Each structure stands twice: as structure tokens, then as C-alpha cells.
Amino acid sequence: MSVAKRKEQEKIEMHKRILDSARKIFLEKGYEQTSIRNIASAISYSPGSIYFYFKDKNEIFHELHKEGFRLFLSQMKALDVIEDPYERYKALGLVFIRFAQNHTDYYNLMFLVSETGKAEGEGFQIAQGAIEHLSGVIQQCQDQGRFRGLDNKYLTLMTLSLVHGICSLYCKDRMSGFFEKSSEELMIHGYETFIALIESK
């Protein structure tokens, strides 16, 4: 069965080649500006062949969508080494912000492109995991006596909304020009203002 194995390997490699090409174009130009023909010609392939490996354009997109969420979750999980839950909580927000800064294109793909439809897909399951992770950290903070009188779920949602709001404004370039400072600085200061607010609770 060596032949079958090799064939399978080749198929996986072709799959990867297409995905690599797609990633480059998707992240650079966004969903609508990426065409199957572009993806194909970038690897000297015919448009039709793409459909041997992927059902349609959306399936390619969802692959990258998942990819982004996995990358994101791994950066969240990297904070598990931080002992103090509250410090971990604060760092989680910064991971969000840093991710949006360093992987703006992924962020757009993951959170701001519409094409992905409702809460379908594997990517969203990973996102769900990220949310539960955040909720858990907040719970640990609450177990230590922090955030007294605040509901864990709504606190999670609020935290998420805040950082996502900051990152959304940043990724859509709605932040530059608001004030005189750079967008990166604004993100951090905006977040720190939030932390200052929650600090006393």
C-alpha cells in the first residue's frame, strides 16, 4: 500500500500548495478581491483543478478562518504560565490587541468578513473555546474575590466586546485620525483605561 500512501501524501501536498497560495492572496486582498483564478495561476494551476481539492471558494476561506482561530487560541493558551488569574485576565486582552496588530489580515478574515455566514463552521467552535477560556479565567478572579457582584457571563461578554471593539476599529482603520496619537498607542491606552476602571472592583 505504499503507492496509495504516496498518492495520499501528494494530494495533501497539493491541498497545502493551494492553501498557501490562497492564504497569501486572501490575507493581502481580502475575500472578495481574491479569485480562484488568481489562486490557481499563482501556482501555475488551472482554475478548474482547484475544485478537485476544495468544494468551493468558501471552503478555502473557512480553512484559513480555522487556521486563524487556532493561531489565536494558541496565543491565549500561552498565558497559562501566568499564575495570578487577574494578571492572566489583563494579559488576555493584550493578546487580543497584539493579535489584531500583528495579524490584522487574519483578524479581518476571522471577525470582520461577512461571507462566513452565521455561527457555522469549525472556526466558531474554536472561538467558543476561547470564550470559555476567558470566562474561566474571570471565574478564577471572582473566586479570589474580584469583580464582586458582577455576573460572570456578562462580564465575559463585556470584556470580549471591549477588546473586540478596540480591535475592530483598529482593523478597519477607524482609529487613526480620531486623536493625534498613533492607532497602536490608542488601543493600549483605551484598554488601560478599561483596566483602570475594573481594577477597583
Place this chain on the structure above:
Amino acid sequence: MSVAKRKEQEKIEMHKRILDSARKIFLEKGYEQTSIRNIASAISYSPGSIYFYFKDKNEIFHELHKEGFRLFLSQMKALDVIEDPYERYKALGLVFIRFAQNHTDYYNLMFLVSETGKAEGEGFQIAQGAIEHLSGVIQQCQDQGRFRGLDNKYLTLMTLSLVHGICSLYCKDRMSGFFEKSSEELMIHGYETFIALIESK
């Protein structure tokens, strides 16, 4: 000059007819799924004729973009009757949330569709006005002794980020399924959690 006047009137009316048709389709299907041909055929017009009234598809979009911001700003300004600045501040967030709920399509068009490019266009000037309005209300709160030790600009940015974050999650349908409650309820509770946080400051 009665003839010229009538002609001008007819031109304005045609402009409006196209915009009405475009609004219906844009708000229903979003930017990419709206085609010039659809807009035209919905009013028994030829595709080419649209270009007699609008430079291109983007110009039509921007018209609606502006429209949305004007509608939004008017709802913000309606709160000027509220005497107490802090009450006005709290109500401003609710206006945001209510707008996203009642005009989800506009919200998507205004804040979440990419096609509009950087901070160009008249719509963004109106948005800038809205932000300055919020900043002013926060300043009034601060003049009353609230939000002590917090920078007005960052507080404005944070407030904006929070409500925009809530609304973005809602409009992209990322909120349903998080917890057991309805999205509308979650928005309000998330916002109230924020208010509870800021209340003591």
C-alpha cells in the same frame, strides 16, 4: 426657466428612484451581493443609465453610508433634552445599541463593510462629529466630578469601543449561542455591566 427647473426636478427624482432601489437591495443583501443590474432592473432601467446619475457603485454606496450616519447622529442629538450629563452619557450607549438592533443593515453598511476604504468620505466626517459629541458629554460628566483621573479622550475611545464591540458581535450574529439568552438581552446586560463598572467612578 420653468423648463430647466422641471428637468432638474426630474433628474433629482430619478436620482432618488435609483437610490431607493439601491437602498432596498444594499440593506438586504450587503455590498457585494448588490449589483448595478439588480438596482436597475428593479426600477425597469438599463444598467448603463445608472451611470448617468452616479459615478459608480461606490458612489451609490457612499450616499447610503452618509444617510445612515445622518440618521444615527439625529438619534444621538435627540438625547440633548436630557439634563443630567451622566444620564445623557448612559443613554448614548443605548442609542448605539438600539440603532444596531433596529437598523442592523445600516449598521453593517456603516461600520462593518470594508469597501468604503480608509477615513474618506462625508460619512466619516459625520462620524467624527458623533465622537466629538460623545467626548463633550463625557467632559460634562467630568466637570461634575465624575470619571476622576481618567483621560477624556481615552474614556471616549473606550466607551466607543465597548458599544461598538457589542454591536459588532450582534450584527455579525456572533452573540447568539454564546449563552442561553437572546442576543438583544445580552447586549443590554453587557452594557449594564459596563455601566455598573463605571458607575462608582
Place this chain on the structure above:
DNA sequence: TGTTTTATTGAACACCGTTCAATACATTTG
């Protein structure tokens, strides 16, 4: 060596935004 399976191609279809020569209509001029 056939034969069958697998992979690849490129033409074709129906759509898209946009342009533009041709046309129809309305108004003004002779």
C-alpha cells in the same frame, strides 16, 4: 499490454462593474 482509476485541463455558462457608440426624446432655434 490493455484497462481502469485518478488528476488536470480549458472551454463554456451565467453573472459582475463599467464604457460607449448608437439612438430616442425634448427643447430650442431658424
Place this chain on the structure above:
DNA sequence: CAAATGTATTGAACGGTGTTCAATAAAACA
């Protein structure tokens, strides 16, 4: 009124899009 001018409208055409599919090439198997 008729001719000329300007104004509005059309639909074909251009180069693009996602997707399908019959034909074909390549590889694996018998």
C-alpha cells in the same frame, strides 16, 4: 413647422468573477 441642438437612455461589448463538465492526460493496476 422643420431642423438642429442637447439631454437621457439603451444594449452590446470588454474583461473580470465562481463554477461545471466533457475531454484528456497520467498513473496504477490487471
